[in-house]
Amino acid sequence: MRYVNIDSVEPGQYLGRTIFSHNGTVLLNEGVQLTVSMISTLRRVGVTMLYIKDEADEAADMPELLSDETKLVVMKRMSETMNAIRSGKEFNTRAISVSVDQILEDVLRNKEVLVQLTDIRTRENEMFVHATNVAMMSALIGMNMQLNQIQLKELTIGALLHDIGKVEMIADDRSDDPKLHHTWRGFDLLKQKRELNLLIAHVAFQHHEQPDGQGVPRGLPDDQIHLYAKIVAVANTYDNLVYDPKTGARRLPHEACEMVSAMAGTKLDREAVIQFLRIISVYPNGTSVRLSTKETGVVVGQHRGLPGRPIVRVIRTDRQDDWEAKEIDLAKHPTVFIEQVLG
Incomplete structure (x- = not known):
C-alpha cells in the first residue's frame, strides 16, 4: 500500500x-x-x-487504532452535534459519551500500535477527522501519563469537542475581542452542560494556551493550564501540521514530529510531547523512502519502542514484469538510516 x-x-x-x-x-x-x-x-x-x-x-500490514465502525459512529455523532449547535438546539452529550467509550475501548485494545493517521480527508469531513484524530492521540498520551479511567474519559471527551466553538457563527479568531475566539465560545457552550465535568469545558478554553505564557485567549502561565489542555494541545498541533485545515497544506509526519519536538517546553508541554513521541509513527506504513544504501522502498512495519526505525521493503526491478522484494529492519541495521522521504 x-x-x-x-x-x-x-x-x-x-x-x-x-x-x-x-x-x-x-x-x-x-x-x-x-x-x-x-x-x-x-x-x-x-x-x-x-x-x-x-x-x-500487498502484504504490508497497516494496523488501525480505531475500527471503521468506531470512526463511523464518532463522525456521525459529531455531525449531529455540530448540526444541533448551528440550529440552536441542545446536543446529545450522552451520545458523545458513548462514542468516547468506543474510542477508549479501541485504543486500550490496540495501545501497542503506533499512531498512523490514515484517514483520507475531504473539505467536508476534515473537521470530524481532525476531532477524531485529536481524541485518539490524546487518549494514548493520557494512558502513557498514567491517567485513571475517569480522567481518560474526561480528557477524551474534551479532546473530541475541543474545537466545538468554531461551529458558532459568532466566533471570530481574528477579532481583538478574546471572547469571540473559538476557545472562549467553546468554553461558553460546554460549561452550560451540567452533565459534563467543567474540566471538559476548560479543554476547549485552554488548548491554545502555552507554557511560555504567549498563548490565547488569556496568555495563561504554565501552572494555570490544566493537564488535559496541555495534552490536547500537542495532539491538536501535530494534526494541524500534517494537514492544515485552512490551506490543505501538508507536512510529512517526520517533519511534523521535529516541529512538535522543537516546541517542547515553550509552546507545548514538555512531558506531553515526550509521551506523544512514544505513540506516533514517524514514518507511517506506505511511505516511500530512500535509504542511506541508496536503495528505495516502502515502509511496511513499525516498532513500538523505536518509531524512527521502521521496516522497509526494498523493491529490486530487473525487468518491467519481474521484481524481487526484500525487507530491511532498521532496528536490526543501526548503520542504515532513512535518507529521504520520497513523493
Whole structure:
C-alpha cells in the first residue's frame, strides 16, 4: 500500500483506505477499483492524498487504532452535534459519551500500535477527522501519563469537542475581542452542560494556551493550564501540521514530529510531547523512502519502542514484469538510516 498524491493516481488502481463522508457514512470503500469519474470526484471534494493498493506491497500490514465502525459512529455523532449547535438546539452529550467509550475501548485494545493517521480527508469531513484524530492521540498520551479511567474519559471527551466553538457563527479568531475566539465560545457552550465535568469545558478554553505564557485567549502561565489542555494541545498541533485545515497544506509526519519536538517546553508541554513521541509513527506504513544504501522502498512495519526505525521493503526491478522484494529492519541495521522521504 502506498500513500500518494491524487495527481499520480490512475484509473484501475485500487483504493487502500475507506473514505468517510462528513455525516458518518462511507463515501468510497477500501478495495474499490478507481475510475476516471471517481478520481475526478475525489479531486472535486478536496482529496489531495490517498492510499493505493500496490501489488508489490500487498502484504504490508497497516494496523488501525480505531475500527471503521468506531470512526463511523464518532463522525456521525459529531455531525449531529455540530448540526444541533448551528440550529440552536441542545446536543446529545450522552451520545458523545458513548462514542468516547468506543474510542477508549479501541485504543486500550490496540495501545501497542503506533499512531498512523490514515484517514483520507475531504473539505467536508476534515473537521470530524481532525476531532477524531485529536481524541485518539490524546487518549494514548493520557494512558502513557498514567491517567485513571475517569480522567481518560474526561480528557477524551474534551479532546473530541475541543474545537466545538468554531461551529458558532459568532466566533471570530481574528477579532481583538478574546471572547469571540473559538476557545472562549467553546468554553461558553460546554460549561452550560451540567452533565459534563467543567474540566471538559476548560479543554476547549485552554488548548491554545502555552507554557511560555504567549498563548490565547488569556496568555495563561504554565501552572494555570490544566493537564488535559496541555495534552490536547500537542495532539491538536501535530494534526494541524500534517494537514492544515485552512490551506490543505501538508507536512510529512517526520517533519511534523521535529516541529512538535522543537516546541517542547515553550509552546507545548514538555512531558506531553515526550509521551506523544512514544505513540506516533514517524514514518507511517506506505511511505516511500530512500535509504542511506541508496536503495528505495516502502515502509511496511513499525516498532513500538523505536518509531524512527521502521521496516522497509526494498523493491529490486530487473525487468518491467519481474521484481524481487526484500525487507530491511532498521532496528536490526543501526548503520542504515532513512535518507529521504520520497513523493
